[in-house]
Amino acid sequence: MLISEQERDALYKTLFARRDVRRNFRPEPIPEEVLQRILMAAHHAPSVGFMQPWDFVLVEQPETRASIRDGFVEASGMEAEIFEGERQQLYRSLKLEGITDSAMGIVVTCDRKRMGEQGLGRVLNPEMSLYSTVCAIQNLWLAARAENVGVGWVSILDYEVLRRLLGIPDSVDVIAYLCVGYTDGFAASPDLEQRGWQDRLPLSELIHRERW
Amino acid sequence: MLISEQERDALYKTLFARRDVRRNFRPEPIPEEVLQRILMAAHHAPSVGFMQPWDFVLVEQPETRASIRDGFVEASGMEAEIFEGERQQLYRSLKLEGITDSAMGIVVTCDRKRMGEQGLGRVLNPEMSLYSTVCAIQNLWLAARAENVGVGWVSILDYEVLRRLLGIPDSVDVIAYLCVGYTDGFAASPDLEQRGWQDRLPLSELIHRERW
Numbered sequence: 264m265l266i267s268e269q270e271r272d273a274l275y276k277t278l279f280a281r282r283d284v285r286r287n288f289r290p291e292p293i294p295e296e297v298l299q300r301i302l303m304a305a306h307h308a309p310s311v312g313f314m315q316p317w318d319f320v321l322v323e324q325p326e327t328r329a330s331i332r333d334g335f336v337e338a339s340g341m342e343a344e345i346f347e348g349e350r351q352q353l354y355r356s357l358k359l360e361g362i363t364d365s366a367m368g369i370v371v372t373c374d375r376k377r378m379g380e381q382g383l384g385r386v387l388n389p390e391m392s393l394y395s396t397v398c399a400i401q402n403l404w405l406a407a408r409a410e411n412v413g414v415g416w417v418s419i420l421d422y423e424v425l426r427r428l429l430g431i432p433d434s435v436d437v438i439a440y441l442c443v444g445y446t447d448g449f450a451a452s453p454d455l456e457q458r459g460w461q462d463r464l465p466l467s468e469l470i471h472r473e474r475w
Numbered sequence: 476m477l478i479s480e481q482e483r484d485a486l487y488k489t490l491f492a493r494r495d496v497r498r499n500f501r502p503e504p505i506p507e508e509v510l511q512r513i514l515m516a517a518h519h520a521p522s523v524g525f526m527q528p529w530d531f532v533l534v535e536q537p538e539t540r541a542s543i544r545d546g547f548v549e550a551s552g553m554e555a556e557i558f559e560g561e562r563q564q565l566y567r568s569l570k571l572e573g574i575t576d577s578a579m580g581i582v583v584t585c586d587r588k589r590m591g592e593q594g595l596g597r598v599l600n601p602e603m604s605l606y607s608t609v610c611a612i613q614n615l616w617l618a619a620r621a622e623n624v625g626v627g628w629v630s631i632l633d634y635e636v637l638r639r640l641l642g643i644p645d646s647v648d649v650i651a652y653l654c655v656g657y658t659d660g661f662a663a664s665p666d667l668e669q670r671g672w673q674d675r676l677p678l679s680e681l682i683h684r685e686r687w
Contacts, residue, residue, distance in 0.1 A: 273478075277483075280476050384554075449476060
């Protein structure tokens, strides 16, 4: 099946307009058919040995999300301490999550034993099952952007909080907590770039020919 | 910026038509402008703390790729042994890489210390830098598909072979070897599904509401 130039350009438009959304979320729920399309996109990610190790826990209840946000507040307070002076001030002024102001959370997990302890493509590199789940997350993120739905990945969190609150089995790895919801608009560039935390690197410096 | 329904559908078309390509590669080189667009898409992946930890080593020389393929042959011979009987026979009949028959290889790495030993969003979850690189790989994969270029991720490989052959520094993690090239066509469904290795799971079984 051929992809046309017009279709290619639509993919690039979506891909470059994707943002890690943490602010300007709107509370209205995501229609079930939109949610199902986004999750179906995630489910069509590549996975090592076609093991499809992902699960999705959809979290809407306000009390649950308030507890998850408490976990973020604790974790970010700790993380702030690794920075000093103006850098710490800047860190504390950033909005780094939208756990309670987004429409919902999606927790994405990885069952590393789904198709057995060992499997095709992951004997030498067992972390491949985790990476398959991350590919699903990126598919979900792009599909959401194509639906004009914002997604933000909250990694400033002790994922054991999620395991306890949501009853996630010990045998399953928690990979991500995603804030998901409609927004008042997507920023033109990443927040951390706009706020002077970190510039975008020149791509040319990251490309090596034949050898590093 | 709004994504239209037509643009959304182009993204879904590309996403569902993406394959892990291991066969039917054609040898003609990828034009430089196409390659640059694909790499630019990778470079616009989300990254924790905007650290952009990825590098790309482009490998075209036939001798280098022949040596990498030797590494695959050794690794897959070992991996085959974990399966028994008919399953092992099936494993040995699968084509699991296109290292020398694709146009080129792209090795994708992760420099976990690019923005310091610790950084925003990765104090509690340091694996986030690796996951950022995987998001870049999935962006690259989808952009390539939109350019009608095939990509296959070879994980049946001791990545230390790549480190030695390509001079990758010890401080940098090797995340993927990707076979990249035009193909005679993309399969309608994953090879491992077609060959009866593994079926696609029903999405509904992977979705949990409020709790696992």
